[in-house]
Amino acid sequence: MQTIILAGGRGSRLDPYTRILPKPLFPIGDKPIAHILVNQLKHADFTEIIMCLGYLADFIKLYFKDGSDFGLKIRYSTETVPLGTAGPLKIVNNLEEDFLVVNGDELTTLDFRALYEHHIAMKADMTVAVHKKAVYSAFGVLEVKDGQVTAYSEKPTLNYWASMGIYVVNKRILSLIPDNERYDMPDLVQTLLSQHAQVVSYESDDLWFDIGTPADLEKAKEVLGS
Numbered sequence: 238m239q240t241i242i243l244a245g246g247r248g249s250r251l252d253p254y255t256r257i258l259p260k261p262l263f264p265i266g267d268k269p270i271a272h273i274l275v276n277q278l279k280h281a282d283f284t285e286i287i288m289c290l291g292y293l294a295d296f297i298k299l300y301f302k303d304g305s306d307f308g309l310k311i312r313y314s315t316e317t318v319p320l321g322t323a324g325p326l327k328i329v330n331n332l333e334e335d336f337l338v339v340n341g342d343e344l345t346t347l348d349f350r351a352l353y354e355h356h357i358a359m360k361a362d363m364t365v366a367v368h369k370k371a372v373y374s375a376f377g378v379l380e381v382k383d384g385q386v387t388a389y390s391e392k393p394t395l396n397y398w399a400s401m402g403i404y405v406v407n408k409r410i411l412s413l414i415p416d417n418e419r420y421d422m423p424d425l426v427q428t429l430l431s432q433h434a435q436v437v438s439y440e441s442d443d444l445w446f447d448i449g450t451p452a453d454l455e456k457a458k459e460v461l462g463s
Contacts (some may be wrong), residue, residue, distance in 0.1 A: 238413070239287065241338045242339055244259065262297065266458070270342055274344070283337065286312075289329065290313055297313075298335055323424060325421040335408070358407035359437045364405040366441055378390045
């Protein structure tokens, strides 16, 4: 089984730290984020990883090399201009029919093998791992129609499903990605939905950290760094 790890972004929200180190190599305890992720993928029986690189690509290549130190195969696909989160998939060679896609700054206890098997069982074009989130309103929330208040909730909790940035993709949908331009996974999902493709969810209540800010990084270190 194959995994694409998206590791080409600049991580601008973590500036200035990412000026000298790509975000996937930020340490959590004594190991970088992507090191932890690669070990998880190996234990889930994925045998090949393709890292899509851009910014500070040589640092990541130097760390992971050919993957033999991790007991699996690692190869690289490097973009020359920023292609977003879906665009890099289009330039990867020798992909299997179905493959996992995960961001290189993800930390989660999600069962990647179970996600992959769910995708296969559903015969999906794309499967999106989702995590339930809640927003707590500090205000009363009104529903208004034609100038009339039709409902009122005092400081409600609003629940929604958040994309975890982890997908299983069938390669037949790669033809929908434009060539040589920035294109993100939300764009691809919207295109698939507009074409009534089979996009399914995989609900997870596992630990999940999207390392986007210094606060996110410190929280992940606190929970997972020991």
